Amino acid sequence: MAKILLVEDNEMNRDMLSRRLLKKGYAVVMALDGLEGVRMAESEKPDIILLDMSLPEIDGWEATRRIRAAGSKSPIIALTAHAMSGDREKAVAAGCDDFDTKPVDLARLLEKIEALLGPAAGA
Numbered sequence: 001m002a003k004i005l006l007v008e009d010n011e012m013n014r015d016m017l018s019r020r021l022l023k024k025g026y027a028v029v030m031a032l033d034g035l036e037g038v039r040m041a042e043s044e045k046p047d048i049i050l051l052d053m054s055l056p057e058i059d060g061w062e063a064t065r066r067i068r069a070a071g072s073k074s075p076i077i078a079l080t081a082h083a084m085s086g087d088r089e090k091a092v093a094a095g096c097d098d099f100d101t102k103p104v105d106l107a108r109l110l111e112k113i114e115a116l117l118g119p120a121a122g123a
Contacts, residue, residue, distance in 0.1 A: 002117050003027040005046035007037035007063065008079070009055050013102070017050070020106050034058035041067045046074050048117055050109075051096070053080040053087075061094045068095035075116040079104065
C-alpha cells in the first residue's frame with residue numbers, strides 16, 4: 001500500500017480527499033501547513049506527496065524547494081485553486097513532478113498518482 005502525504009490547510013478539502021484516497025487503498029498522512037509538510041516529507045518517507053500551493057507558514061513552492069533540498073525523491077503533485085498561465089511551469093521549476101487544479105477531479109488525480117507510482121500502488 002502506497003503512502004501519500006497530503007499537505008492541505010483547508011479542513012474540508014483535507015477530509016474529503018483523505019477519505020477518498022483511503023477508500024482507494026492508499027495510506028494517508030496529513031500535514032496542515034508548509035513547514036509541517038517539509039518535516040513530514042522527511043520523517044514519514046511518503047511514496048508520493050500531494051501539496052497545496054497556498055499554505056500557511058511557507059507556501060507550496062517554498063515547501064517543494066525545501067523538500068527537494070533535503071534530498072527527497074518522492075514524487076510531488078502540486079494542487080492549486082489558482083491555476084494561472086505558467087503555474088505548471090512554476091511548479092515543475094520548483095521541483096514538482098506534476099500539477100493538478102482544485103476542485104480535485106479524483107479520477108484525474110488518481111491517474112496522475114498511478115502514472116508516478118505505477119498502477120499497483122493503490123488497492
